[in-house]
Amino acid sequence: MKISKHGGDIYTEGLLKERALIDYSSNINPFGIPESFKNNINDILNLTVRYPDYKYRKLKQSIIDYHFKYEKVTLEEDELLLGNGASEVLEIFIRSINKLLIVVPSFIEYEELGHKWCQSVEYSFLNDNFEYGYDDILEKFKNCNGMILGNPNNPVGNRIDIDRFKEILDYAEANNKSVIVDEAFVEFMGENKSLTKLIKTYKSLFIVRAITKFFGMPGVRFGYGISSNKNMIKLMCESQNPWNVNTFGEHAAICSFNDEKYIAKTKKWINEELIFFKDKLSTLSFVEEVYETNCNFILVKLKGVTGTDLYEECLKQGYVIRKASNFRGLDDTYVRFAIKDRRNNELFLKAINNIKL
Amino acid sequence: MKISKHGGDIYTEGLLKERALIDYSSNINPFGIPESFKNNINDILNLTVRYPDYKYRKLKQSIIDYHFKYEKVTLEEDELLLGNGASEVLEIFIRSINKLLIVVPSFIEYEELGHKWCQSVEYSFLNDNFEYGYDDILEKFKNCNGMILGNPNNPVGNRIDIDRFKEILDYAEANNKSVIVDEAFVEFMGENKSLTKLIKTYKSLFIVRAITKFFGMPGVRFGYGISSNKNMIKLMCESQNPWNVNTFGEHAAICSFNDEKYIAKTKKWINEELIFFKDKLSTLSFVEEVYETNCNFILVKLKGVTGTDLYEECLKQGYVIRKASNFRGLDDTYVRFAIKDRRNNELFLKAINNIKL
Numbered sequence: 266m267k268i269s270k271h272g273g274d275i276y277t278e279g280l281l282k283e284r285a286l287i288d289y290s291s292n293i294n295p296f297g298i299p300e301s302f303k304n305n306i307n308d309i310l311n312l313t314v315r316y317p318d319y320k321y322r323k324l325k326q327s328i329i330d331y332h333f334k335y336e337k338v339t340l341e342e343d344e345l346l347l348g349n350g351a352s353e354v355l356e357i358f359i360r361s362i363n364k365l366l367i368v369v370p371s372f373i374e375y376e377e378l379g380h381k382w383c384q385s386v387e388y389s390f391l392n393d394n395f396e397y398g399y400d401d402i403l404e405k406f407k408n409c410n411g412m413i414l415g416n417p418n419n420p421v422g423n424r425i426d427i428d429r430f431k432e433i434l435d436y437a438e439a440n441n442k443s444v445i446v447d448e449a450f451v452e453f454m455g456e457n458k459s460l461t462k463l464i465k466t467y468k469s470l471f472i473v474r475a476i477t478k479f480f481g482m483p484g485v486r487f488g489y490g491i492s493s494n495k496n497m498i499k500l501m502c503e504s505q506n507p508w509n510v511n512t513f514g515e516h517a518a519i520c521s522f523n524d525e526k527y528i529a530k531t532k533k534w535i536n537e538e539l540i541f542f543k544d545k546l547s548t549l550s551f552v553e554e555v556y557e558t559n560c561n562f563i564l565v566k567l568k569g570v571t572g573t574d575l576y577e578e579c580l581k582q583g584y585v586i587r588k589a590s591n592f593r594g595l596d597d598t599y600v601r602f603a604i605k606d607r608r609n610n611e612l613f614l615k616a617i618n619n620i621k622l
Numbered sequence: 623m624k625i626s627k628h629g630g631d632i633y634t635e636g637l638l639k640e641r642a643l644i645d646y647s648s649n650i651n652p653f654g655i656p657e658s659f660k661n662n663i664n665d666i667l668n669l670t671v672r673y674p675d676y677k678y679r680k681l682k683q684s685i686i687d688y689h690f691k692y693e694k695v696t697l698e699e700d701e702l703l704l705g706n707g708a709s710e711v712l713e714i715f716i717r718s719i720n721k722l723l724i725v726v727p728s729f730i731e732y733e734e735l736g737h738k739w740c741q742s743v744e745y746s747f748l749n750d751n752f753e754y755g756y757d758d759i760l761e762k763f764k765n766c767n768g769m770i771l772g773n774p775n776n777p778v779g780n781r782i783d784i785d786r787f788k789e790i791l792d793y794a795e796a797n798n799k800s801v802i803v804d805e806a807f808v809e810f811m812g813e814n815k816s817l818t819k820l821i822k823t824y825k826s827l828f829i830v831r832a833i834t835k836f837f838g839m840p841g842v843r844f845g846y847g848i849s850s851n852k853n854m855i856k857l858m859c860e861s862q863n864p865w866n867v868n869t870f871g872e873h874a875a876i877c878s879f880n881d882e883k884y885i886a887k888t889k890k891w892i893n894e895e896l897i898f899f900k901d902k903l904s905t906l907s908f909v910e911e912v913y914e915t916n917c918n919f920i921l922v923k924l925k926g927v928t929g930t931d932l933y934e935e936c937l938k939q940g941y942v943i944r945k946a947s948n949f950r951g952l953d954d955t956y957v958r959f960a961i962k963d964r965r966n967n968e969l970f971l972k973a974i975n976n977i978k979l
Contacts, residue, residue, distance in 0.1 A: 276675040288672070297671045306667050313841030314654045315645070349706050352863040374864075484670030484869030506709040507731075512841030513870040
């Protein structure tokens with residue numbers, strides 16, 4: 266089965282053949298679309314007869330309110346870059362860098378964008394425990410003028426230790442270098458772990474956020490960037506096409522950021538389910554190690570079976586999982602699982618436990 | 623009132639102050655959102671829990687079917703470039719050109735994209751009757767390696783004479799130059815006036831289409847490009863971010879292309895309304911000339927009043943019109959009107975007729 270570079274392709278073998286596959290490869294909130302968006306869909310639909318506000322004033326205000334409420338930071342409109350998915354924001358941020366350092370294994374798109382836009386791409390590998398190697402990052406950063414890493418990092422789920430990371434930010438600030446932190450999954454980490462609290466201190470810091478994962482709507486495509494380097498943000502905004510976020514993306518975000526119930530429910534779920542799922546996974550016969558994660562996905566090292574074989578076996582059971590061999594630094598002994606709701610997780614664990622390898 | 627460079631900004635003075643302005647500045651189908659999209663909105667909403675198909679197979683097939691049905695051409699999947707609005711397609715096409723020729727007055731974005739991406743930008747002006755000056759275009763084209771023009775052209779509404787234009791296409795084909803034809807409004811011109819019929823003959827031809835105008839959904843942001851230069855299309859697709867069209871854009875297009883009733887109704891309306899509206903406009907005391915148009919908008923030369931003054935007077939009556947002074951080659955004696963349904967047009971004509979200048 267040919268898969269997309271981004272993970273399980275549920276279309277080729279699944280949807281387009283009308284076969285219902287359950288997707289354990291994409292790390293999406295299993296609660297699905299927030300009710301606040303669902304309940305307003307007809308009103309939102311009716312707004313499509315007009316162009317969106319080209320300044321996206323209401324959308325920006327809802328982002329500002331959201332960060333003030335949940336992260337105690339006061340952002341300003343001109344510190345925000347809106348994107349048609351986090352992909353667009355990542356591209357614009359990475360395109361501003363000449364010599365890029367990528368901390369790996371991490372999201373494959375960093376590397377693709379690096380090769381597309383930067384003069385050179387270097388790598389700092391996670392340490393043996395799959396945690397950030399701050400000393401190595403700082404050392405490698407000396408030959409680069411920008412870096413990117415995740416908080417938390419995908420596919421591992423490790424997070425940035427802010428105290429240790431400040432040394433890197435201080436260095437970047439003093440040397441006019443950029444640090445891009447991809448926080449697409451940050452809300453899953455529970456109480457405020459975001460680096461937004463540092464945004465006013467470090468003009469060198471560029472944070473990427475999205476509604477894709479936490480608000481369960483990868484089909485909507487909305488992400489945004491944050492930086493207090495207002496000059497840079499202005500130039501970046503000017504480089505964008507007009508109306509790059511459609512009416513649905515605009516209002517999906519506005520509704521989501523205001524949906525207290527959905528946000529609370531999700532944080533409660535991941536808090537409980539992560540422990541349950543991780544514990545169960547570690548008892549499986551073909552699991553050698555379950556890596557520490559702060560997030561809604563789990564990286565696993567296999568024993569006695571390759572990721573490719575496990576993938577095929579799972580497919581037979583109606584599940585798509587994420588082979589991790591195309592992440593730089595990993596190989597076919599690793600796979601990544603998404604975490605879903607308890608019922609699905611139990612069914613999945615039962616199915617995977619019964620696989621004869 | 624500060625307006626966006628793209629025309630009347632109905633947000634600043636209108637929506638954000640809860641003042642209902644009627645927008646005669648945007649050339650959008652007044653029938654609004656196709657029923658076929660409306661009726662399926664809840665099913666489409668539910669699809670957003672997944673990423674769109676990264677190959678957009680169903681969407682591409684619906685485009686192919688649409689062009690076969692209405693324009694008798696058989697396009698192939700790898701002749702299509704999908705965009706987050708026609709803006710993205712225009713950008714990618716223009717970015718491939720080094721020395722750009724723009725036929726003006728025309729859509730302001732051509733010029734902005736030209737200055738953003740091309741080494742040089744030259745202009746061929748419409749002739750005195752505001753028709754294409756084919757000889758001048760061909761002459762100027764010799765110093766450029768790509769050109770862009772509209773079919774029909776915005777803001778005038780003039781269209782390409784295919785027989786005369788073939789000379790330019792032959793020249794482009796023989797000299798490895800690109801011709802971009804923006805057909806965002808082409809369906810309003812009635813029976814098939816599209817240049818898609820030439821797409822297989824000329825690898826140099828790049829056509830831009832969109833659902834924005836004809837299907838009445840500027841908020842949705844979906845456009846696409848067509849060329850039989852498959853190598854070029856492949857490179858262009860590879861330069862795009864993944865999932866650049868969101869689930870709503872994808873399915874708005876699929877629904878629209880299949881909505882025979884909406885398409886027929888719109889073609890009938892414009893056929894009748896254009897004549898009515900044009901005739902009435904030409905009787906107004908401050909109208910010096912109404913230009914020949916094939917489309918759902920009309921360019922007018924004023925007498926005894928500037929575009930700016932007329933704009934302000936219309937605003938007082940609750941209407942936004944398009945001042946045309948920022949189109950290259952026009953000045954503040956020109957304005958552009960959209961055409962809406964009969965009832966709105968009658969009210970608008972009555973209001974504008976009563977303005978004391």
